[in-house]
Amino acid sequence: MYVRKVYTLVFLREDSRLLLGLKKRGFGINKWNGFGGKLEPEETVIDAAARELKEECCINAKASDLKHIGNLEFTFEGESTLMDVKVFTSKIFNGEPQETDEMRPRWFNIDALPFEEMWPDDRIWFPYMLNSKLFFAQFHYKGFDSILKYNIVELHSVQDLYKNH
Numbered sequence: 492m493y494v495r496k497v498y499t500l501v502f503l504r505e506d507s508r509l510l511l512g513l514k515k516r517g518f519g520i521n522k523w524n525g526f527g528g529k530l531e532p533e534e535t536v537i538d539a540a541a542r543e544l545k546e547e548c549c550i551n552a553k554a555s556d557l558k559h560i561g562n563l564e565f566t567f568e569g570e571s572t573l574m575d576v577k578v579f580t581s582k583i584f585n586g587e588p589q590e591t592d593e594m595r596p597r598w599f600n601i602d603a604l605p606f607e608e609m610w611p612d613d614r615i616w617f618p619y620m621l622n623s624k625l626f627f628a629q630f631h632y633k634g635f636d637s638i639l640k641y642n643i644v645e646l647h648s649v650q651d652l653y654k655n656h
């Protein structure tokens with residue numbers, strides 16, 4: 492049995508650009524990723540997503556403007572934790588991204604994303620996100636660099652995002 496821990500992950504889109512942040516500390520340090528983290532006690536997933544976005548790059552987005560587009564599950568060989576990552580996107584937000592203690596934000600053209608400096612799984616599930624497909628994916632890692640096995644499926648309705656477990 493795994494111990495499930497929920498995380499949020501938010502990507503902002505503006506025309507053909509995607510906002511990523513270079514993680515400056517903690518889990519995934521030195522990788523480009525969306526903005527997110529753990530839930531606070533009593534917090535809903537969507538409120539946590541909006542809060543983490545604000546904390547990590549100073550952008551305000553209404554929780555209701557964040558679209559839940561996918562679920563990612565990560566397990567690690569020899570470990571009992573399952574990271575349950577809820578992925579959101581939004582085209583509606585306020586403010587200019589600012590660097591914080593945790594993240595250095597930068598806009599990337601979606602044709603020139605820095606996959607070499609991202610989580611290896613991102614190459615697999617980003618095409619779903621970039622093509623506006625809902626998805627569920629599971630990745631089993633050895634360490635943090637090597638994917639031993641994975642599974643990804645397209646979902647056909649938002650309700651399916653809540654049926655996986």
Ligand SMILES: Nc1[nH]c(=O)nc2c1ncn2[C@H]1C[C@H](O)[C@@H](COP(=O)(O)OP(=O)(O)OP(=O)(O)O)O1
Nearest residue numbers: 498499500516517518519526527528529576610613
């Ligand atoms: N394999 C992976 N691929 C990916 O694209 N995003 C991942 C990932 N594994 C984790 N993430 C995301 C989920 C979440 O947004 C973030 C990790 O959360 P946190 O920043 O909260 O972690 P930390 O341990 O640094 O937390 P704090 O110590 O509370 O700052 O990385």
